[in-house]
Amino acid sequence: MASRLDANAGGADFGSTDLGGIFEDDDFAEAHEISVTPFIDVILVLLIIFMVAAPLSTVDLPVDLPSSTAIPQKKPDKPLYVTIKSDLAVAIGETAVKRVDLVRTLDATAEPDRERRILLRADRAVPYGELMAVLEILRAGGYLKVALVALEGVPDATAAPKP
Numbered sequence: 001m002a003s004r005l006d007a008n009a010g011g012a013d014f015g016s017t018d019l020g021g022i023f024e025d026d027d028f029a030e031a032h033e034i035s036v037t038p039f040i041d042v043i044l045v046l047l048i049i050f051m052v053a054a055p056l057s058t059v060d061l062p063v064d065l066p067s068s069t070a071i072p073q074k075k076p077d078k079p080l081y082v083t084i085k086s087d088l089a090v091a092i093g094e095t096a097v098k099r100v101d102l103v104r105t106l107d108a109t110a111e112p113d114r115e116r117r118i119l120l121r122a123d124r125a126v127p128y129g130e131l132m133a134v135l136e137i138l139r140a141g142g143y144l145k146v147a148l149v150a151l152e153g154v155p156d157a158t159a160a161p162k163p
Contacts, residue, residue, distance in 0.1 A: 064124045068150035079119050086123040088130055103141030114142045121149040
């Protein structure tokens with residue numbers, strides 16, 4: 001026993017590979033595998049959130065738009081829609097406004113930039129004169145960049161001009 005104490009007088013024997021079986025157990029070995037299950041769970045939750053939120057971020061006024069065969073232009077990041085419904089009511093986004101308050105309400109929006117493009121949507125049943133009246137109100141208010149919105153695709157046979 002004395003020889004063992006003399007050999008171990010400085011403390012533990014660091015040269016020994018057998019330290020009481022501490023490192024022989026594989027329970028504490030490093031795992032080099034990544035569990036993908038939590039990652040997939042997070043992705044599925046994000047997918048559900050975007051599927052619910054995406055329809056809420058669009059303008060949802062029922063308007064029967066005419067169709068057009070023109071090449072679609074790039075839509076702005078945050079489009080500003082002015083809508084003329086079939087009952088000739090005017091709305092900015094989904095908020096109904098009076099025609100006399102149209103320019104004042106546009107000026108009070110979060111981005112009151114008169115150089116900003118306004119997307120004008122009009123129901124198919126709106127007379128041409130009413131559409132031009134709203135365009136004139138916007139022009140008189142200093143909003144000169146107005147784009148007309150139509151459905152993409154082939155126009156109806158009833159909407160085609162007669163020769």
